[in-house]
Amino acid sequence: MKNLFVFFFFFVMSCESYLYDDYKIIDYKKRINRDDTFKNNVYNVRKGDNLYSISRKFNASIEELIKFNKIQEPYKIFPNQSIFIPLNQKHKVVKGETLYSISRYYETTVFTLAKYNNIKNVNNIKVGKELIIPKGIKKKEKIKEKKWDSNFKTKQIDKKKNETLRDKQSSKFIWPVKGKLLSKYGKSKEGFYNDGINIDSKKGTKVKSSKAGKVIYCGNEIPGYGNLILIKHSKNWITAYAHLNEVFTEKGKKVVKGETIGSVGNTGNVRSPQLHFEIRKGKESVNPLKLL
Template identity: 35%
Template sequence: MRLFRPISTAIFCALALTACGKSNTPAPVLNYGTHAKDSAGIHVVQKGDTVHSIANRYKVSMRALINKNDLSAPYIINLYERLILPPPNTYTVRRGDSLYTISRAFGVDMSRLSRTNNLRAPYKIYPGDVLRIPDGGEMNTTGNTRVASTPVSKATPKPSAASKPVPKSVQVAPPPSNGPFAWPVRGKVLSSYGPKADGLHNDGINIAARKGEPVKAAQNGVVAYVGDQIQGFGNLILLRHEDRYMSAYGHLDKISVTKGQVVQKGQAIGQAGMTGNVDTPQLHFEIRRGTKALNPQKYL
């Protein structure tokens, strides 16, 4: 059972937050990593952009960029379209970095990152080290990708308000139910919150459960994410609650809610399972405020 489960990337995407760090590339980008220089993010298409030029600019695999955004040949992109960026192929370690912070920045499993780079406990890295980032799609095997040297053109005027698409309404999380967060399932805590051996960290708790057992919403909220795209979690649900709280439910066998759906505390949202990087039925459960992971057992 892997104890480190980074879901910060999904939390950022669900909340549409900007990152603390800024990208050093000239392209307009909304970063949702932490402080990593070339972290994954969202690129807003500008005049003259192509899939090839964007992939080169961010040093990512063009195939991964295409797959991440479900693009089809001839890969036409539109002005001001928002493209999700996959993790870069490599990252150069900076002062203050650790394997833990880098894994969180790119939303990859720490143990996978260490294995990809042949690192062993205590996972020492040094400024200037170049790490390969796993799960970034097809790796570029033809050498270092050069950043496009074409001068940045003058900013194209943004479309008028009349031509902008009407944004979809966003469901507001309902007021919280009386009392604290409720246990989503009842069972033995297999792994508690906090640091583990060999530098690993659990941002939530893992609760033993029977396969198919109903998993219930811990508090009133709105479904912010459903899917299996976060490495290691299997089928995952994120709920957004009032006052910037979020809760996460991983390793589900089945999901019974949809994104944007309003749910009530105690409502069944899925069934426990063993999808993702676990070998016994269980639920990975997290509570966060913003993107900060909290110890769930202090809130249940």
């Protein structure tokens, strides 16, 4: 009902443009001089513009314009106002970049980039390839280096590190399956980046939930991962289980630590039966070997 109301509101506004010059709609089919009004996904409002006309010009929904620009009722905009347009962006891969590093730069996930760009092998992207960056994702600003007090004692720093380590150890994740490590977390000699670990195991071996939580995804839509399960845990922890042969749970189900959620397989971009396992803190991947 809310979406219908918003659409109706702006439809009426567009009709009123025939009566009131302030709301006159410029033909959306006319080309925009992007050098003057549009740069880096930001549009500079001109006289006669309203949210309806801008949404038609850029093929973006009115709801998205309101959301990303935090525009309040009665949803009026003014000349020279800067409006962020949530359009798909493009990123050209350069030497040394991985899908992981690009996902960090745009503050998104490897899963999202792989899905939008139909990438079957997330560990292999070619230099020069143009990637689509989904709507509404902005570039990550460079973080300024912090200036540390020269009088700060080393013992205090070590104490903080030890406390952080104890916090991580107390999360008590368990191994989802037993087996030999096929690939470790991080960058390999070939330059590929692994967001998790790959564990060798026989096809059909039961895969257990590493910790209690709620299943937030079950499916095989993410290219390269095959049958995949994502479980969200307390304190914004997330675990991922990929290349499964069978799935024994469903989205929305609450699971306990050690509960069987699937079986080892070789679905996705792997040949031999194995489990790809990830642990994430929000969007950031963490080395599972430090927490298991």
